[in-house]
Amino acid sequence: MERITSFQVDHNKIVPGMYVSRIDGDITTFDLRVKKPNAGDYMSHLEMHTTEHMVATFIRNSEIGQNIIYFGPMGCRTGFYLLTRDLPKATVYKILKQILKDIINYSGEVFGASEEECGNYRELDLESAKKICREYLHILENYSGTDADFEYPQ
Numbered sequence: 001m002e003r004i005t006s007f008q009v010d011h012n013k014i015v016p017g018m019y020v021s022r023i024d025g026d027i028t029t030f031d032l033r034v035k036k037p038n039a040g041d042y043m044s045h046l047e048m049h050t051t052e053h054m055v056a057t058f059i060r061n062s063e064i065g066q067n068i069i070y071f072g073p074m075g076c077r078t079g080f081y082l083l084t085r086d087l088p089k090a091t092v093y094k095i096l097k098q099i100l101k102d103i104i105n106y107s108g109e110v111f112g113a114s115e116e117e118c119g120n121y122r123e124l125d126l127e128s129a130k131k132i133c134r135e136y137l138h139i140l141e142n143y144s145g146t147d148a149d150f151e152y153p154q
């Protein structure tokens with residue numbers, strides 16, 4: 001089997017951050033890395049699942065909502081993939097940061113928390129998502145938002 005692109009990145013060198021994983025035409029796949037790979041600290045299912053519901057809802061309702069192709073967790077529980085169409089990296093970065101802040105300040109029901117809308121709706125907890133959003137916002141605040149910021153560490 002051919003080794004797929006995301007396996008070709010040396011995960012020993014990845015630290016938490018926001019990276020361009022790949023570009024396919026006008027689609028950019030971002031690696032939103034919350035946890036350092038293989039370091040013993042992973043998102044819990046609860047944290048990852050709730051963050052997925054919250055970020056997906058906020059980002060699809062944002063000014064770049066029409067350009068969002070997909071947002072979802074990595075199976076290894078160290079981050080998320082975000083696929084966007086035809087957007088500057090700095091714009092995605094700026095709006096993502098704002099969304100993290102909005103989630104941290106949000107009070108109310110978790111979006112999509114019903115049997116009709118989700119495959120495991122009991123496994124959702126707003127505080128768990130806020131914890132991850134706080135952690136990831138702290139990581140993103142060290143970024144200047146220039147293109148070089150979004151390259152994987154060599």
Ligand SMILES: [Zn+2]
Nearest residue numbers: 049118119120
């Ligand atoms: Zn769900």
